[in-house]
Amino acid sequence: MEPTFRGSMNWLHTWAGVVLGGLLFAIFWMGTLSVFDREIDRWMAPMTRLALPAKPISFDALRPTIDEAAAARSAFWAALLPTERQPMIRVTWRDATGPVVRYLDPVSGHALPDPGTWAGTRFIFPFHFNLHLRAWNIGLWIVGFAGMAMMALCVAGVVIHRKIFTDFFTFRAEKKPRRLILDLHNVTGVLGFPFHMAITLSGLIIFYMTYFPSSLQVAYGGNNQVFAKEAFDLYNRPKVNKPGELASLDAMVAETTKLWDGDSPRSLVVRNPGDAAALVQAVRPGEDRVVARTDTASFDGATGALLHHRTAGAPVLTTQRFIAGLHWIQFRHWTLRWLYFGLGLVGCVLIASGYLFWLESRRKKHQQLGLQGVRLVEGLTIGSVTGIIVATLSFFVANRLLPPGIVFLGVERFALEIWIFYFVWLATFAHAWLLPARAWLDQSRAIVCLAVAAVLxxxxxxxxxxxxxxAQRHLWSVAGMDLLLLLGAGLAAVAARRLGPRTVITHDTKAISSRGAS
Structure with a gap:
């Protein structure tokens, strides 16, 4: 540590960034993609590229899947109903093997073919907040620690830049790479500072029960049910272990529509399906506001009688739901959605430029002293930045190449896509450490090839x-995905073109020097 406060903040900013930059880039990259997770779903699962029906389906047509859930003795059955971003019906329950997910045609109610992919909502989005490390919530804790570090990095960055507002308007593209990279780091840091702080803090607040369990222990003695009742006004009742039939779901939905001034439910949940004490819960949509709505109408499954109607929550809960809504961006506002996407990419550039500045400012000294620190961090940087992009594009390409229903060595199609992602990502790190002189160029070219290949x-x-x-409105999400892939390919091609001549010159110079010395 340094003797002065500003020096200490500089030390913290430097080394926390170097150690955690790769993890932060992965979190930001996946979070940025998650802004359009449902659009990615439609690109990766062509059978879901449906037009939103003008007339809603009869909810009673979903009964066959409820019967399947009851036969599997699932504790619940849940259906996400069609929206513009997700025009099919998505039903889930659990059987003896784990979660069951089905996609249904919103007009007929018939099951659509298994997409065979986890796509955006089941792979990219969960990776963003738990890295798919679910045991003991390890992933949540790692991401939470990284989130705290990100906030510390942002604050430290403000402290060490005395002329932070001047730096925001300073970008010297004609200067040496080190100066240009620092300007880029400063500009992206100041431009995205409010967003980066808000998005990081809100992410921590969403999982407050994981990060601050002591509050529940102290206030409620660890009684989760009492807490859920008081904080969320959750309504539930135990099963009676007697068979029972459901009343008309359409009638229950019609009643909720009256309760909610014409709003149809966003989702339906049947608790204890097949039991005489089954509970049907309709959840109100919240796409017209930032606050993640919790309005829920609970009906007796057998009679259809309204048992409980939860509306606005307590002030503290409403505040938490507002903050969560800011992070989840489930509200219907395409301008803000694109703004989130752009600022997420700004965060990625911020992290990458921080790595590059560290490398450029130490490369010459490390070469003179024979140190390997720059080579180690450069490999980490390449794998963390271009590597995860190459892996993501490989994930998309594999999705289009793998035949439906394929099983290889007992591994199903969706898992094969995920294994390809991780294998390619690890390979990019190995490539970066083994061939550091060509890694940036090679991986930029790989991005170009994979992005264009995905579109084709x-x-x-x-x-x-x-x-x-x-030309077709219901396929605009597919068009947007293709256009972004082509735009990314173009940017990577520009990067490869700029890297290529410099790399060749560097190698030629070394070769000439070697021949002269001999």
Missing amino acids: LNWLTTGDHLGRSL
């Missing part, structure tokens, strides 16, 4: 080329 494969395997997807 989408066309060849589904017929949804850009001309078609742009």
Whole structure:
């Protein structure tokens, strides 16, 4: 540590960034993609590229899947109903093997083919907040620690930049790489500072029960049920272990529509399906506001009688739901959604430029002293930045190449996609450490090839080329995905072009020097 406060903040900013930058980039990258997780779902699962029906389906047509859940003795059955971003019905329950997910046609109620992919909502989005490390909530704790570090990095960055507002308007593209990278780091840091602080803090607040369990222990003696009742006004009742039939779901939905001034439910949940004490709960949509709505109407499954109606929560809960809503961005506002996406990418550039500045400012000294620190961190940087992008694009390409229903060595299709992602990501780290002189160039070229290949494969395997997807409103999400892939390919091509000549010159110079010395 340094003797002065500003020096200590500089030390903290530098080394916390170096140690945690790779993890933070992965979290920011996956979080940025999660802004359009449902659009990614539709690109990766062509059978879900449906038009939103003008007339809602009869909810009683969903009974066959409820009967399946009852036969599997599942404690619940849940259905997410169609929206513009997700025009199919998504039903879930649990059987002896684990979660069951089905997609249903919103018009007929018939099951759609198994997409065979976890796509955005089941792979990319959970990776953002738990890294798919669910045992003992390890992933949540790692991401939470990284979130705290990100906030500390932001504050330390403000402290060490005395001319922070001047730096915001300073970008010297014609200067040496080190100066240019620092300017880029400063600009992205100041531009995204409010967003980065808000998005990081809100992410921590969402999982307050995991990070601050002592509050529940002290206030409620660890009694989760009492806490849930007082804080969330949750309504439930035990099963009676007697068979029972459900009353008309359509009638219950009609009553909720009256309660909610014409709003149809966003989701339906049947608790204890097949039991005489089954409970049907309808959840109100919240796409028209930031606050993550918790309005729920609970009905007796057998009679259809309204048992409980939860509306606005307590002030503290409403505040927490507002903060959660800011982070989840489930509200219907496309301008803000694109703003979130852009600022997420700004965060990625901020982290990457911080790594690059560290490398450029120490490369010459480490070479003179024969140290390996720069080579180690450069490999970490390449794998963390271009590597995860290459892995993500490989995930998309694999999705278009793997045949439906394929099983390889007992591994199902969705798992094969995920294994390809991790294998390619690890390979990019190995490539970066083994061939550091060419790694940036090679991986930039890989991004170009994979992004273009993904667009072409989408066309060849589904017929949804850009001309078609742009012409049909319900395919705009597919068009947006293709356009972003092509834009990313273009940016990577520019980067590869700038890197190529410099790399060749560097190697030629070394070769000439070696021949001269001999």
